[in-house]
Amino acid sequence: MKKNTLKLFIVALVLFVLLAAIGNFSFIGDQYGQPIDEIDNSIQWEFFEKQLLEPKQAAKAYSTGEPISFPHKFKEHFPSIEMYGTYVAKVKLPSITDGENWAVYVPYQYGSYKLYVGNQLVAKNGVVGTTKQQQVPENAPRIGQIHNTDEEVYITLQLSNFYSLRGGFTKPLYIGQFSELVNQHDTSIIFHFFINGMIFVASIFSFLLGFFNNRNKKTILFALLSFIIALRSVFSRPFLYSITIFDVPWQVGVKIESACAILAASIAITFFALLFSSSLLKKWLWLVQAVLAIQLLLIIFTEPLVFQQTFIFTFVLFLLLLLYIFIKVSITDETFTLELAVHFVGSLVIFMAAIHDLIVVQKGINSSLLVQHSQAMYVMLVCFGVSWQYAQKQKEEQRLKAEILAINSSLDLKIKERTTQLEKANERLQQLATKDALTGIANRYSFDHQLEFYFKQALQTKKDLSLLLIDLDVFKHYNDYYGHIMGDALLQRVVEVIDKQLPQEAFFARYGGEEFAIIYPNAGEIQLKQLGETIVEAVAAQHFEHIQHPLGFATISVGGCVMNATAPFESKKQFVTVADERLYIAKNNGRNQFVN
Structure with a gap:
């Protein structure tokens, strides 16, 4: 084991x-009261086989019956358990000083019975009979009040059994005060x-x-x-x-x-x-x-x-x-x-x-x-086991909840970190997609989208829209002489100068190579000319060294045009083409100038 x-x-x-x-x-x-054998130690039960004696008959016949010892089982004394008879005993009852009557309690007997104290019927179960047809068996506890005041009385128990294997006088009788027996019975x-x-x-x-x-x-x-x-x-x-x-x-x-x-x-x-x-x-x-x-x-x-x-x-x-x-x-x-x-x-x-x-x-x-x-x-x-298991599951559930909350908290932090990283990455990607990597201003892709937006807006609102195209003069010779690294540096410096001259609403982008473009919304001929000449003069004033240039320093050429009610354009392509033509004129006229 x-x-x-x-x-x-x-x-x-x-x-x-x-x-x-x-x-x-x-x-x-x-078991209410005391067993009757304990109340009277000298009690002697007698059994009268196959006789159902009434109380008076039993009193007269007492001392002539068969003495028995309790408990008395039919199957131990007779060849058949189907038996009936009468049990008789003489009992001395103690006196009651408080005026209350005695009572007898019978738990049950296997079979039907009638119980008499003196001549009084105090309890019964079922119907006692001499044949199986006559008997009506019943099992139930009974309490019977004794009204007989004699100290010595005969107790007569008629009993018959034709239905149970355990017939006989097998359960003791108990004597006690009536109120106590009733209270004990109700409590039980x-x-x-x-x-x-x-x-x-x-x-x-x-x-x-x-x-x-x-x-x-x-x-x-x-x-x-x-x-x-x-x-x-x-x-x-x-x-x-x-x-x-x-x-x-x-x-x-x-x-x-x-x-x-x-x-x-x-x-x-x-x-x-x-x-x-x-x-x-x-x-x-x-x-x-x-x-x-x-x-x-x-x-x-x-x-x-x-x-x-x-x-x-x-x-x-x-x-x-x-x-x-x-x-x-x-x-x-x-x-x-x-x-x-x-x-x-x-x-x-x-x-x-x-x-x-x-x-x-x-x-x-x-x-x-x-x-x-x-x-x-x-x-x-089982209730204890179920309660214990429920309590343990509740504890486990609380522990798991705490773990989940901790995991969720760490996940929230990680998600925030990842979100921040993604936002930064997206910003970087957006910059890569819309910004020129060398100069930091908008690229050609962004320029095309912005021009599409401003062009449609100008058509709808009928307001002016100016466009400037810029070219860094003799830039190819600059690269050949100074090298591409110096060429990139020159582009950055020129962009920085131009960007400082631009109004807040202007959109500045690298158009390609050494070419740049400026979209100037709500600007007419006057504003266009002022801005074009300003940026030309600003770049020239820097005197960025350029030995291959006739002037010895870097300059720009600018061409511009205005889209308005008097000068409409059918498409943005036409709009850009006109600005490009003006730029071409500026370069052919000696560079370092603005043409509109």
Whole structure:
């Protein structure tokens, strides 16, 4: 046996001991007052076989009957359990000083009975009869108030049994003050209803949990198991169904109790097979399930005397299979999840409680039944397991949320960094696409787009639009003499001079090579001439050295034209062509001048 399994066995054993203590406490609470044998130690019961004596007849016949010892079971004293008769005893009741009457409490007897104290009928269950047809069996706890004030009275118990395997005078009678017995009875009933209600609620909750959790079979089976055990508890002692508004015949109640026990066993096997499927042999499961199915059919279609004879064998077979499951799991399973551990311990507690109850019922031991309490404990264990798992998942969820927030935060920073980098890259690309790399002013591509825009705008608004084309004079000779690096430097210096002379609204671009262009919106002939002459003079005034130039320094030639109402152009191409022609004229006329 693995260490983990041994620990679980120890936990289950401790819980069972605790359960037995609770059950004993509950049992003591169910046994109101004192057993009649403890009130009068000299009491002697006598049995009159096959005689249903009335109280007066019993008093006269006392001392002539067969002395018996309690408990008195028919199957141990007679060849047949189908028997009827009368139990008689003389009892000395203690006096009551506070004026309240005594009362007798009868948990139940297997069979029908009438109980007399003196000549008073104080309690009965069903209808006592001398034949099976006459008897109407019933099981229910009874409290009867004793009005007889005599200290010494005869107690007469008429009892008949033709339906149960466990007939006879097997349960003690309890004597106590009436109000105390009633209070204890009500408290006990409330306690049992509370336990059953808790199991019912847990079964409904488990069913809904399993149903909405992808139809989880294990959770649904556990819910059904809890429901069936709770339903069985209604029909087992203390026979809660007998105090409801429903009139359920004894035979129907016994069938429901037995059928629930078989159904619970079948569901339990299926449930454990799902939990520990790797450890079980299916052929044994199917064999026991088949036996349980046959037993269930016997319960439905035969009388209690028939199916009760095979019920014990079937239930023992079920318990043996459970024992096999526990041993097999203990040998093969090395580790347990929390879910498996909870169900393993819970099922072990129920297993021990079932063996306890089987012994109690078969031996007629005056003790509490523990299956109902064990299922309540099982439910609490499962609730603990579910709560623990939920709490752990919540913690894990919070941890994951924190990690996600941290990751998102770092991602946000990275995204911002990447966005900034992309924006800068886009700006750089835009500059590369629209700016001239050498001079830093707009390139030919940008010029074409801007001219398209201003040309259309001028056509629509009918406002003036000026265009200037600039050429650096004798630049080829400059390059040949000074070299291309010096030529590039000269272009940059000339552009810098021209750019300083431009109004804010002018658009300056490199047209190609040593040629440049200026788009001057809303400028007429006067503004065009002023700007053209200004930039020519500004460049010449710098006296940039140019030995290959006739003047010895660099100059520019500029050609310009204006588009207005009196001088419209059909296309921008025509517009540029005219400006280029003016530039050509300026160069042919000796350079270093502006022509419009």
